[in-house]
Amino acid sequence: MLTVLLLAVNAVAGGVYQEPEAFIADVFGDKIPKPEVIWPDARLKQSLADILGHAYASLRIRYWRRNATTAWVLDEVGKEQPITTGIVVTDGKIERLRILVFRESRGGEVRHDFFTEQFDQARLLPDHELDRHIDNISGATLSVHAVSRLARVALLLDQQVRSQQAAR
Amino acid sequence: MTGRKPSRFTAFLWHRRAGLAAIILVIILAVTGLMLNHTEELGLDETFIESPMLLNWYGLEPQGEIVSYAAGEHSVSQWDRQVFLDNRPLSTGSQQLHGAVFAQQMIVAAFDSELLLLTPDGELIDRVPTGQSFSTIRRIGVKYQRPVVETAGPLYYMADEHILDWDVTLDDGVVWSQPSAPDAERTETLRRAFRGNGLSLERVLLDLHSGRIFGTYGPYLMDAAAVALLWLGGSGLWVWWSRRRKLKHKRHYRKHHRV
Numbered sequence: 001m002l003t004v005l006l007l008a009v010n011a012v013a014g015g016v017y018q019e020p021e022a023f024i025a026d027v028f029g030d031k032i033p034k035p036e037v038i039w040p041d042a043r044l045k046q047s048l049a050d051i052l053g054h055a056y057a058s059l060r061i062r063y064w065r066r067n068a069t070t071a072w073v074l075d076e077v078g079k080e081q082p083i084t085t086g087i088v089v090t091d092g093k094i095e096r097l098r099i100l101v102f103r104e105s106r107g108g109e110v111r112h113d114f115f116t117e118q119f120d121q122a123r124l125l126p127d128h129e130l131d132r133h134i135d136n137i138s139g140a141t142l143s144v145h146a147v148s149r150l151a152r153v154a155l156l157l158d159q160q161v162r163s164q165q166a167a168r
Numbered sequence: 169m170t171g172r173k174p175s176r177f178t179a180f181l182w183h184r185r186a187g188l189a190a191i192i193l194v195i196i197l198a199v200t201g202l203m204l205n206h207t208e209e210l211g212l213d214e215t216f217i218e219s220p221m222l223l224n225w226y227g228l229e230p231q232g233e234i235v236s237y238a239a240g241e242h243s244v245s246q247w248d249r250q251v252f253l254d255n256r257p258l259s260t261g262s263q264q265l266h267g268a269v270f271a272q273q274m275i276v277a278a279f280d281s282e283l284l285l286l287t288p289d290g291e292l293i294d295r296v297p298t299g300q301s302f303s304t305i306r307r308i309g310v311k312y313q314r315p316v317v318e319t320a321g322p323l324y325y326m327a328d329e330h331i332l333d334w335d336v337t338l339d340d341g342v343v344w345s346q347p348s349a350p351d352a353e354r355t356e357t358l359r360r361a362f363r364g365n366g367l368s369l370e371r372v373l374l375d376l377h378s379g380r381i382f383g384t385y386g387p388y389l390m391d392a393a394a395v396a397l398l399w400l401g402g403s404g405l406w407v408w409w410s411r412r413r414k415l416k417h418k419r420h421y422r423k424h425h426r427v
Contacts, residue, residue, distance in 0.1 A: 021300035035332045037294070058292045062332070 020073040023086040027071045035062045072154045078143040087154035094122045107143030124155035183403035193393030200377040212370035230362045237345045240270030244277045253290045267308035267345030278308035309344035
């Protein structure tokens with residue numbers, strides 16, 4: 001089936017707060033590990049779809065890993081445009097979450113630290129929910145939900161990577 | 169000749185004039201309003217306009233030339249920011265397409281600073297940004313079954329087997345992706361695909377209702393129609409009330425001055 005894509009390159013209404021590459025460089029310093037990819041199997045695809053409410057947009061997902069830390073740059077649509085979010089997971093807990101590119105015309109408040117810091121040290125429960133409540137921001141509900149979904153996706157993907165590593 | 173004095177019938181005359189002047193716009197307002205109240209039942213959001221005149225009016229005619237590249241048995245094209253795989257619209261973006269190849273069982277389309285990896289069925293495998301790895305891409309080719317890009321440098325980079333990492337290479341032996349001009353039939357197919365489901369009947373009715381379909385000043389035209397409606401209501405009430413008063417006077421006169 002033909003996938004409808006949104007390149008959304010340069011079509012940024014909100015702003016680029018940090019280039020994804022710069023985010024990865026921030027996380028790993030000068031020695032950025034080579035990107036790796038995960039090809040979700042049917043089960044993982046279903047879990048991702050359960051979290052997102054739709055199938056994940058691409059067949060493979062890139063990430064960067066060093067020891068117990070994985071970094072993810074993921075997109076999810078808030079209302080109409082994808083929100084690009086950088087998420088670092090260490091030992092199964094979110095170490096850092098940053099809004100990198102916000103393209104929506106409203107809801108940009110999610111970029112602020114008071115919101116993103118709520119995800120610090122968040123874990124994924126067995127039912128694929130976060131282990132904490134994320135406070136909503138009035139007027140930015142869809143963006144809040146989109147970022148929360150991405151946090152869950154990153155934690156789930158990190159789980160997958162760690163289980164693959166353990167199996168080797 | 170009615171023998172009426174015009175000054176005493178101003179409200180009636182303007183009531184009539186406003187009614188005649190606004191009748192078309194009021195009909196548009198009423199009919200579109202009625203239809204929009206039943207969008208789902210009428211399937212307005214699922215009915216799409218195919219009239220070339222209306223599509224052109226809405227600017228759904230693609231601008232510029234088609235750029236097309238063969239990638240194995242498929243082709244990747246771009247027309248007015250719309251990217252197509254074969255004849256199917258894929259995505260929109262402001263980056264320019266610089267070529268497409270079939271390598272590592274994937275279709276790799278190269279844009280200014282991004283590679284789009286697709287399955288032959290058009291499913292997105294990955295979007296690989298290249299801005300950090302090298303400067304703007306000029307063209308893409310294949311060497312040893314792997315994608316090679318020429319950058320503005322000019323430098324040449326060959327991808328690894330997963331198309332994740334790049335190494336500098338030489339340009340000898342690279343088979344570069346070549347642009348081709350589609351024939352008239354394919355151009356028409358792409359034009360239809362470009363327009364696609366781009367204009368719903370609901371959109372047209374909404375724009376008719378608001379007047380936006382008539383351009384920048386269209387909403388003011390519909391504002392005038394709305395004002396005319398208000399005027400018709402007010403003047404109609406006034407005409408009714410003044411006639412009623414007049415009739416009362418007439419009855420009173422007849423009653424008390426009967427011969």
